[in-house]
Amino acid sequence: MGIQPTNAGIDFQQRVSAWFIICMLFEVDIENVLNLNINSSIKDITFESNDKIDDLVITSNNNKKIYMQMKRTINLSENEGSEFYSVCQQFVNQYLQNDIDDFAYILVTSKNSSNNISETLRRLLEGIRISNSFSITKEFNKNEQDVFRKIDRVIKQIYLDSTGKEIAEKILLEILRRTYVEIFDIENGQSYEKVVKLYLYNKINVDVNLFWSFMIKMALQLASARQTLNKKYLDKKFEDYLKKHKESNGNNELISIIGQFDSLEVRKDYILVLQNQQIDLLFNLKNEIQDSNKLYLIELFRFNEVGKKELRYEEPYFLTLTNGIKLELVYRSATAKGIERFISSKEYKDRFEEYDVVYIGSNDSDDENQFEKIHNDLLLKYLNEKSNCLCSNCGKAIFQEDSLLIEIDNDNCEADIGIIHKECLIPVNRVLGIAKMPSDREYKFLKNFDINLWIKQIKDGQFCYNGAKILNQSVNPLVVETDTNNLVLGSYCVKTLLEDGTYKFATRRGNIDRYSKKDAEDFVNELNEKIKTGQIEKNPICYSSKSFIFGNYTTLVSQLGGTEEYIECKKSEVVKYNESIAKLHNKCKNFYTPLIYLVIDEKPLIVNDMFPLFTNPLELNGYLDNFEKVNIKIKEYQVAIIRDDKEFCLTIMNLMNQGIRPIIDIKFGKNNEIIQGYVVHTMYEMMLIHEMKMQKN
Structure with missing residues (x-):
C-alpha cells in the first residue's frame, strides 16, 4: 500500500476508474484511451487489488495486465518518504513478481502534477520505449538528464533494497519500458470529463449526468470492497439501461445506437405515388375520383417466384x-405502419392535405420466400458491418433524436442499409423505420456533430492553443504556416542551445522541422545572426520557460508579462534527424485542429466577412448566446469539423483569398467589436506586411 490519498485524490481515482468501467461496458479498445500498443478491449477490472500496484488492475481480452497507480498531484522526488518514491517502489516490486502477463505499469495523474512528471518524464519514457535502449539519453537536454538521473537512482536503490543485488541494465530497461505516465483531466467540469459525457451521449438511453455520477459511486463501492468487475456481470447489471446496446459489437457505432435486429421487413414495398392515367386504366379507377388531386397507395411484392426483383x-x-408503367414516387416504406406515419406527418399535410388517397392492395401470401430470407440476412450483414453513425445520403454525422433507418435499393446505387437525416430522405429510399437516438438537452445544440471523429482527433491535436491561452491579450493574432507540402523529408534538423544548458529544436506545427543540409545550414546562420544581434542590442532571443514561446525578450515580456522566466538562446547548430529524437520532442499530430464551424444551407457561416471557428464544441452554446446578444441570430445550422491541419490550411487560404478573415473562439462586445478570439493570419501575409513596413522605412 502507498501513501494514503486525500479526498480530492480519492475522487480523482474513482473518476478514472469509472471511465474504465464505461470503456469495458462499451468494449472500447484500450489503445484508444491509453498510449499502449495492445489492440484489445477490457475483460475485467480489479479495484484495490492485492498486487503490488494496487489502485486498479485491468485485464485485457488477450489476458495482458495493466496496473495503475493514481495520483491526482505528484512531484518528482528522490526522498524515500515521497509519493514518487512510493510509486516507483510499487512498480519495481510488481516487476519482481515475474508475472508473464504484466504489460504496463501506469502512473495516472493530472496536469496538476509537476511538469517534470506530466511532461518531461512522460516523454522520456516514450523515447526509451521507442529506442529500446539507453542510447537516447545522450540526446537529453540538461533538465531531461536531471529527470532521468532521479528515476534511475530511485529504481536502482529500490531494487537493491528489495533483492540485495545491483540491478542489471537489461532489467532497468525492462522496468522503464513498462512504465507509463498518463494524464487525465477528469475532475468536475474539466475537459476530459466533458469528453466522457460527450461519448456517453449516443450510448445510453438515460440522463448522462446521472449515469456518470452513478458510475463514480459504483467505482468507489468496488474499491471499498476490493472487488473484481467483469464484462459479463456489467452487461447484466446495465441491461435495463442499455437494452438497445447489450448485443452490439463495440466497434459498431450504428448498432450501438439503434439496437440489434433479428430481422427486417423485406417482402413488400408500400409506395405512395402521384396520379397516373395508366394506373387508372390498369386498375379501372378512372371513375374513382374525377379531379387530379389524387395519390395512390400501392402494396407490391418485391421478389418473384425465382427470387428476382422486378x-x-x-x-x-x-x-x-414490370409492365413498363413508370410512376413518380412520393414515399416508399417497408411497412404499412410506415406509410400511415408519413400520412399523419406535418410534411405530408403541408404538401398533400387536399389530396385523396386510393389504396391498391396485393394478393397476400403467408409463405416465406427463401430469397426473402437470403435478402434479409444480407441486409443484416451490411448493418452489422457499419462502423460509424454517418448519414448514408449526405455523409455528415447524425446528432438528432429521430433519424430514419433506410434500405438503399435502386438502379443508381449498390445495395446497402444505413441511417439518414429526415431532411436527406429521397423518395426511392426504402424506409425501414425510425432510428431513435438518445437525447440529452445539454448537448442538443451540437446538431449533426460527429462525436467519435472529434474524440479521435482531439487526443493529439490543438497544441498551439496551450501557448496562446497564456498570452495577456483577449484578442490574439494566430500566425499559421500554410505550407501543405509534406514531401520535404530532409535528414537534418536545427537545435538551439539555451543558457541553462537545455536545448530546443526548431519545430513546425509542434513537430521537429526537417531540412536538407543546405537549408538547415542557412537557417542556422540566420538564427545565429539574430542571436548575436540580440546580445549586442541587449534584447536577447529567448524561449519562455513554460509555454516555450520563441522571440526576443521585449516581445515575450509584452505578451507574457511576469508569468514565466525567459531563457536566452546561446547558439544554434545543425544535427542529424532521427525518429527516436522526434518521438521525444514532437508534441502533437495536429497543431491547430480539430476545430468546429457552423454550416447553414450547406455553406460555412460567414459573419461580417469573418469565418468563426471554435476549439471546444461543448462551449458552442455560449458563443451562440453571445452572437444572439449582438443580433446575430442563427437557427438552422449543422456543426462541421475541420479534422486536420492540412484541411485547415486549405480552408483558410481559400477564404482569405475571398477577403474573409478566419477568427477562432470569437466573441463580440455590446458595440459588435471583437473582444475575444484568435485572429488568423498566414505566415506569407505577415511577411508581406513586414516587407511593406521595411520599404516605408
Missing part, C-alpha cells in the same frame, strides 16, 4: 413496374 427504382423518385 421493380426498377431510379433516383430520385421513379419506379418502373
Whole structure:
C-alpha cells in the first residue's frame, strides 16, 4: 500500500476508474484511451487489488495486465518518504513478481502534477520505449538528464533494497519500458470529463449526468470492497439501461445506437405515388375520383417466384413496374405502419392535405420466400458491418433524436442499409423505420456533430492553443504556416542551445522541422545572426520557460508579462534527424485542429466577412448566446469539423483569398467589436506586411 490519498485524490481515482468501467461496458479498445500498443478491449477490472500496484488492475481480452497507480498531484522526488518514491517502489516490486502477463505499469495523474512528471518524464519514457535502449539519453537536454538521473537512482536503490543485488541494465530497461505516465483531466467540469459525457451521449438511453455520477459511486463501492468487475456481470447489471446496446459489437457505432435486429421487413414495398392515367386504366379507377388531386397507395411484392426483383427504382423518385408503367414516387416504406406515419406527418399535410388517397392492395401470401430470407440476412450483414453513425445520403454525422433507418435499393446505387437525416430522405429510399437516438438537452445544440471523429482527433491535436491561452491579450493574432507540402523529408534538423544548458529544436506545427543540409545550414546562420544581434542590442532571443514561446525578450515580456522566466538562446547548430529524437520532442499530430464551424444551407457561416471557428464544441452554446446578444441570430445550422491541419490550411487560404478573415473562439462586445478570439493570419501575409513596413522605412 502507498501513501494514503486525500479526498480530492480519492475522487480523482474513482473518476478514472469509472471511465474504465464505461470503456469495458462499451468494449472500447484500450489503445484508444491509453498510449499502449495492445489492440484489445477490457475483460475485467480489479479495484484495490492485492498486487503490488494496487489502485486498479485491468485485464485485457488477450489476458495482458495493466496496473495503475493514481495520483491526482505528484512531484518528482528522490526522498524515500515521497509519493514518487512510493510509486516507483510499487512498480519495481510488481516487476519482481515475474508475472508473464504484466504489460504496463501506469502512473495516472493530472496536469496538476509537476511538469517534470506530466511532461518531461512522460516523454522520456516514450523515447526509451521507442529506442529500446539507453542510447537516447545522450540526446537529453540538461533538465531531461536531471529527470532521468532521479528515476534511475530511485529504481536502482529500490531494487537493491528489495533483492540485495545491483540491478542489471537489461532489467532497468525492462522496468522503464513498462512504465507509463498518463494524464487525465477528469475532475468536475474539466475537459476530459466533458469528453466522457460527450461519448456517453449516443450510448445510453438515460440522463448522462446521472449515469456518470452513478458510475463514480459504483467505482468507489468496488474499491471499498476490493472487488473484481467483469464484462459479463456489467452487461447484466446495465441491461435495463442499455437494452438497445447489450448485443452490439463495440466497434459498431450504428448498432450501438439503434439496437440489434433479428430481422427486417423485406417482402413488400408500400409506395405512395402521384396520379397516373395508366394506373387508372390498369386498375379501372378512372371513375374513382374525377379531379387530379389524387395519390395512390400501392402494396407490391418485391421478389418473384425465382427470387428476382422486378421493380426498377431510379433516383430520385421513379419506379418502373414490370409492365413498363413508370410512376413518380412520393414515399416508399417497408411497412404499412410506415406509410400511415408519413400520412399523419406535418410534411405530408403541408404538401398533400387536399389530396385523396386510393389504396391498391396485393394478393397476400403467408409463405416465406427463401430469397426473402437470403435478402434479409444480407441486409443484416451490411448493418452489422457499419462502423460509424454517418448519414448514408449526405455523409455528415447524425446528432438528432429521430433519424430514419433506410434500405438503399435502386438502379443508381449498390445495395446497402444505413441511417439518414429526415431532411436527406429521397423518395426511392426504402424506409425501414425510425432510428431513435438518445437525447440529452445539454448537448442538443451540437446538431449533426460527429462525436467519435472529434474524440479521435482531439487526443493529439490543438497544441498551439496551450501557448496562446497564456498570452495577456483577449484578442490574439494566430500566425499559421500554410505550407501543405509534406514531401520535404530532409535528414537534418536545427537545435538551439539555451543558457541553462537545455536545448530546443526548431519545430513546425509542434513537430521537429526537417531540412536538407543546405537549408538547415542557412537557417542556422540566420538564427545565429539574430542571436548575436540580440546580445549586442541587449534584447536577447529567448524561449519562455513554460509555454516555450520563441522571440526576443521585449516581445515575450509584452505578451507574457511576469508569468514565466525567459531563457536566452546561446547558439544554434545543425544535427542529424532521427525518429527516436522526434518521438521525444514532437508534441502533437495536429497543431491547430480539430476545430468546429457552423454550416447553414450547406455553406460555412460567414459573419461580417469573418469565418468563426471554435476549439471546444461543448462551449458552442455560449458563443451562440453571445452572437444572439449582438443580433446575430442563427437557427438552422449543422456543426462541421475541420479534422486536420492540412484541411485547415486549405480552408483558410481559400477564404482569405475571398477577403474573409478566419477568427477562432470569437466573441463580440455590446458595440459588435471583437473582444475575444484568435485572429488568423498566414505566415506569407505577415511577411508581406513586414516587407511593406521595411520599404516605408
